[in-house]
Amino acid sequence: MSLMQDPKRYTVTAALPYANGPVHIGHLAGCYLPADIYVRFLRQNQKDVKFICGTDEHGAAINIKAQKEGISPQEVVDRYHGIIDQAFKDFGIDFDIFSRTSKEVHHKTAQDFFLKLHEQGAFEEQTTEQYFDPEAQQFLADRFIVGQCPNCGFEEAYGDQCENCGSTLSANELINPKSRLSGSAPVKKETKHWFLPLNHLSGKIRNYIQAHKNWKPNVYGQCMSWLDSGDGLQARSMTRDLDWGIQVPLKDAEGKVLYVWFDAPIGYISATKELVGDDWTKYWQSDDTQLVHFIGKDNIVFHCIIFPALLMEHGGYHLPDAVPANEFLNLEGQKISTSRNWAVWLHEYLEDFPNQQDALRYALCANAPETKDNDFTWKDFQSRNNNELVAILGNFVNRVLVLMQKYYQGKIPAPDTLQAQDQEVLQNLTQAPNLIGEALGKFRFREAQTALMQLARAGNKYLAEEEPWKSVKTNPERTQTVMYVAAQVAAQLSQLMEPFLPHSAAKLRTYLNLPLLNWGQLEQQELLIPGHTVEKGALLFQKIEDAAIEAQREKLEASRKANAAAQYAPSKEPASFDDFTKMDLRVGEITQAQKVPKTSKLLKLEVNLGFEKRTIVSGISQFFNPDEIIGQKVVVLANLKPRKIKGIASEGMILMADDRSGNLHFATVAKEAEVGSTIS
């Protein structure tokens, strides 16, 4: 989506951060930094733009966090809203509004939106059985149920996933489920919910997506993948049984709230209302507005399919024009993980590197995961800062300021006749705004920032070739010309840096006594007229020493060690001898093995137990080839109730050792043990 279409105004949103934790560099690189750069660029172009964000404060995870810490959900979201808001301010992420979904205007907006859809008959009511806590008298969201993981035996698995083995679960699969509210055993009870059927919209959605073939391949591809998937688009429940969130505005909906994924994107709309009042419709319901959603790749489906579907059903809305989703940023080769504390938190970064937010902005933009997952390393961060920001950009500016002071007491000299090389540099200056602007219009932030840096490189090259420190002794007129040209480069940099490095750009402009100019004005060559005075200034960027980098790596290393230590599965509850004797454990021998078609983990085994042969389906094919395990002696749980897996009746279970890396090994017996032997 380029600026060429020249819409009347822009609505730019950045994904609402979830208010149950602080934000880290992955969030910044993937979403907020590119959004901020884009918006600063639009503003510098005098565009009518509203940059919208805020915290997403509903949903079960916040409830849980509150319970864990013994405080109210409101206290949780208040705390993290504050931390996140401050972090964004510190990094210069310059929203027009940073709101929150707990605001009244949002509750009202979301409820009205829901009611409109309801009146239009957009929802299907469905009654299903859900777990209900009789003691707390409420239905339990998946995350409110704990129980034993059917995969790994972990006792504290949640109803949506097991944090020990990482598998995705449904609450019905948990063994001995317990309510996290009261600790009591939940009962199944019927409950009604409002589903948005997406299937009848699939044609419209497909047309909408296909009208945007220019979207990034990762975004377009994932949308089409959803539309083309075998089952098509499924109906999704837009409500939940929960007491934290936005009440479903219907009579028969006591204790039910809007699903966070319904309410969160509407938060963009509410925040716009809060910001501009009745004018909000211009930013959401007018086709001469360009609507851009910056998100991470985890949000693609919601922003490209579900949210547009909601807007379509409601009617009257302009649909998103661009969704420049980034991929993920890894940290030192590993996935960023909040729970494993494998992250660089923004607020902590600033404690360690005060006033160096532009260094991080620069490094993250230079290495942004625009087309694929990227890796952030502290060493790369250091070299970006030291070799590029300090050595190329900062150094060039400093050279100019120092020479200007030394030769002309800060007064811009009048140029003599411009030679070819002077004109070439000046021409570079007039072309740069377009070059950078075009890249930004296409959401190519790395490319844009590289073009900016090229200008500083050109400045250094120009000084090295013209050597004003030599000519000053022999040819004052020539020196004046060279310094005049060099000063123009510094001036242009102070303007073009603004979207990327706003703090340093502002500093530089004060050194140069320049205001922030419109992007359109930057094509004029003479930003600094002869006679204009510039200040002595100071260094724009600081070098980052090895010790500081080492300290950060040690911090991560500590997390790594803590994680490794915690990786043993926790001990289980005591069991009685009776419990144990219920298990019929036998020695068996694998006599046949073959892959189950269309699965990645399953092997169909035939196991000889001596008195009979059993068919057992086992999820081990990622660790063993069928051929290799024929003849393998194994321990079999023989009296496990048979169960059909992928249409095959599995009559027992092979016992496996599951190590801390998740590798499986056979629990086995001495070779001479006879098949069919009992184990006790």
Add this chain to the structure above:
RNA sequence: GGCGAGGUAGCUCAGCCGGUUAGAGCGCAGCACUCAUAAUGCUGAGGCCGCGAGUUCGAGUCUCGCCCUCGCUACCA
């Protein structure tokens, strides 16, 4: 297993509506310079463009198959 996105110099990444000798930054090796945070500039070495077929006068660039990484999804009792 299905779907999607990637696999290009030691590292991080561009390039891909097919077209002469494949690019950038960092790192590395030389040289030059000293105004500058020992900063800068120049030159150079370094690439079976994941593997194998095919289409074409011509393929990182298109088609098919395979391998690897990441994501979604099915599956593990």
